[in-house]
Amino acid sequence: MNFTLHQLEIFNKVADLKSVTKASEELFLTQPAVSIQLKKFQDQFKIPLFEVVGRRIYITEFGEEITLAAKAILSQVESINYQALAFQGELAGKLKLAIVSTAKYAMPYFLTDFIRKNSGVDLVMDVTNKASVVKALENNDIDFAMVSTLPKHLKIETISLMDNKLYLIGGKQFHLKNKNLSIKEIEELPLIYREQGSATRYAMERFMASNKISTYKKIELTSNEAIKQAVVAGLGFSIMPLIGIKNELQNGDLQVIPVKDLPIVSNWNLIWLSSKNMSYVAKAFIEYINMNKSKIMKDHFEWFNAY
Incomplete structure (x- = not known):
């Protein structure tokens, strides 16, 4: 057998992700380059390492054993590299x-x-x-x-x-009538929440519960980036961490809406x-x-x- 560490790395990544496309993206290689090296690695063995059904890759039982060996070898190589740097006086x-x-x-x-x-x-x-x-x-x-x-x-x-500061955020199209937005006015807003398990979601729900706010419409999105774009587009309002909206505040796409008891600070x-x-x-x-x-x-x- 005459396989290379590069081929081991490629097979290990494909085995983990079950996808040549995803493996090529993570390894910063083209799909054809990954496919060629994967075939060369497979050619070293008489027993199939994987099966392709439709567009999905399934690792065989033998392939799983080779994956474990590949991980061990790559880990040892990594350890050798770190030890070499450490002996040269570098933090590694x-x-x-x-x-x-x-x-x-x-x-x-x-x-x-x-x-x-x-x-x-x-x-x-x-x-x-x-x-x-x-x-x-x-x-x-x-x-x-x-x-x-x-x-x-x-x-x-x-x-x-x-500090982590959370404010009520709206798009540039929103016009505040008074100094602060009232609880009654918040109840009339379509509010956008993060998904369950998010700390931002938890903080927003605590604020709503403590002020006994119930809204007529609730939207759930799974990332702050998605929420930002939704608020910019005028889809709704949200309580968001200040740290993630610097550019949008500075260019005027978003605005902080003053509300009593906000910001939430942690x-x-x-x-x-x-x-x-x-x-x-x-x-x-x-x-x-x-x-x-x-x-x-x-x-x-x-x-x-x-x-």
Whole structure:
């Protein structure tokens, strides 16, 4: 047999995703390039690794065994690369995070210089909803999470990063009649919510319940980006984190609508399990955040003070 690490990587990715198209996208390769290398890898074996039924790929029992071996080999190669960098005096390894979707507007600013200064560190970051983030943390699949609502059932360590402010947001076509929007006026608005499991959804529902607000129409969308576009188009109104609408506020597509008891203010927190056996990379990142978070806030988030 004469297969390459590149072929192992391609087969492993196709086996995980069950799709040549998705594998090519994640590997930044063309579909023909992936298909050619996949065929060359299959040609090394007399037993089929996969079957194609319609447009779907199914991994055979033998293919599953080869997948396990491929993962082990690739993991060892990765470990060798990290060890080589470590012996050269460089910080090396993986930094794994899961963040709630709104945190994608903030977390990159807390990562950029750290990753730039440590070329041996590979970043793996999952952007999802709060429920999935907490599950990844609980399962010890990640080093850190960034959330605005702390999970009460887990023993965690935290670093407070910045305020999280949520306002009622409307499109530019909305005209406010009085200084503040009244509860009665809110009840007449079509409101747009995030999906169940979202921290933003939870905060919005708490505000509505505490003010005994019932609306005539409720719309549910599964991302803040979708909500932004819907509000810009005039489809409805929503309570959204300020961090994710900077550009739309500045260009006038969205506006903050003043309401009594808003904004809802919490904190963005970097959190990790208290029992976590921290890697050198994770420890270095904690040190970096503690030393630099004030400067990062000053350099990138001073616009927050205008609201």
